[in-house]
Amino acid sequence: MTEIEVVPTGTQPAQPGHIVADFMPDLIKTGTHQLCAGCGEPIAMRTLLEAVSEVGYRSNAVAIFGIGCYTVFSGGIDVEVVQALHGRAPSVATGIKRVRPQTLVLTVQGDGDMANEGLQEVLHTAARGESVTCVMLNNGVFGETGGHMTATTVIGQRTKNTLDGRDAAQHGYPISVANMIAPLPGVAYVARCAVNNAVAIDRARRSFKRALQLQSEGAGFTFLEILTMCPTGWFVDTNQGPSYLDETIAKTHIPGVLKDGPD
């Protein structure tokens, strides 16, 4: 008997069977991207789009993109997209939802986009109870411009402009956006999730589906913060991204459901 080490994986297996996980969800048309190895954002995008399909909105959804690394997906997904400016997706989402209340409206933004440039936008959109779902992909850096500190960078985190680690005396304290939004009136759902392991990814998808369901019921503002890996911004190896997220980022930005259901 020849002991085989490696199973051929270049083509469909010879044994009869079926596909349980395809390369890409059908709402992603362009899967190749120039994002870094080990980046959590494509994982988050896949999760979001699978959820949109699963709740039945694949032919009734508009996504408003902010500006960051994830913006590359705005042109590669089979979802209607309105490209907004840095931080300004929630107001654009509001305008769309007010004139198209039956359409599922979601924003895709990073932490630099939402928590720095656009904090006012998301807070007011939440307080007004606009029935849109805002998503913040949080990796604690401005990735697209090279990895600089944002409002969510945690104390001790090294970034391009906090190379010795964020120090409260010099750089101030991080803002936990989900925690700011949860107490506001008009808010129906707030959760913080992560994509650094399969269980977390599944929780993220379930949370997002819950948010979308509440939006479809007109329950008010829904919000999902997704912690994503950024090994480049964090100065770690790609296979250390998931543990760095657990040990550093998630200690300040604590995953969990902060609000479920309108008041």
Place this chain on the structure above:
Amino acid sequence: MTASESNPPSAPRTRGSVVVDVDACKGCELCVEACPPGVLRMTSTARNNQGYLYPELLPGCIACGLCAKVCPDFVFQVWRFDTPVTELELVSSADAQ
């Protein structure tokens, strides 16, 4: 009885397989970490056309789909076999391919 005696190689342990889009991989190794039976490993020298090492599959895949789930580059397509197979059956099918 040792584990290898209770799980002889002729027992059907492989429940599925994957198709790997080799050139899409950026060598991040998140799949290796995520695979519960630990049947993914990075190539030792072979590199794809982007210059990265990429994952190869050993016998024992359970078709859980976690590799596809955690991959940032959409490298995997996961198949579940109608019936689990033994390594011998994997061998003969590999020779046939």
Place this chain on the structure above:
Amino acid sequence: MEGSEAFAAAAIAAGCRFYAGYPMTPATELLESMAKLLPQHGGVCVNAESELEAVGMTWGAAAAGARAATGSTGQGLSLMQESIAEMCHARLPVVIFNMARGQGDYYQATRGGSHGDNRLISLAPSSLPEAVSLVRLAFELAEEWRNPVLVLGDYYLAHMSEAVTIGSQKPLAEIPRRDWAVDGSTSGSGHAKLISPVFDAKNYDPAFRGYGWKLESMADHLTAMETSIEPMAEEYGTQDAELVVVAYSTPARYLTYVIRQLRAEGLPIGIIRPITLWPFPAAAVSRAAEHARGLAVYELNAGQMIDDVRLAVLGRSPVFAIGGPSYDGDGFGIAPDLNTDVLATRLRDALNKVRKL
């Protein structure tokens, strides 16, 4: 009807069903009127948390296919400039109201106030009946050119009362269908729509071109608008004038009144009043100057439109300023200089000046 309400009613008659604004003198009453009237016509008015969000909401509403507008005064529009520029690049039809304080916003209105190669089609009414028709025209032009259009009002227009006829509401059937607008329905079809200031198409679409192409294409778009939109101006007394006054909006109205009186005394003064500030009626200004000794530009600012007048005549005629910023103590745009005696003196002096040239 009071001015602001007339502007709002005219917009609604033109099909406007979305307005987002922020209170700022003298644009506040426009927001109030929209808040009152829009819901009565099935529309939406949102009091945004700042001007930045107001223009963002209008961006979204227009992207979703509604006739949408926003507004403020000049300072508020300054806050909106990045978004206005990018809406030009995204080819969105919106109407922007500037209820200005004085006339210091001419550059902002005509030089595309922001970064990049973009321009607003700019309309400047001088009376409420004219404002009503220009507001309706604004929505048509925005739609036709897929470009934001600015309606430049001021404190006077916002607060004066005149009799106006708003006209019947535009039937929905006449409002053109927007094939490019989003409502979610093409998602999942393989041809999901994209509205973006950066790209015209998804990256898997054969029509996809990079951002550089988009920026270059703005030049062609501007040329198309400049050459195809008929500039508008109104003239009085220019056929035999030795002095031609150039002024727009409320000051032009005052000046026309004074010029009528001076012409009755035999003074050969005329006035040309640009109505489209962009595209500027350069040919009309140039023609009006042909037989005159000189052009006197009256504007309530330190000299902005005078650039366009100089460009229109290219040295063939002397051009000089007879206006200047003029504000009451509050600075909201009530000009002490808008006084018939003050203006008459200025005009007599200007005529004497050109006669000596």
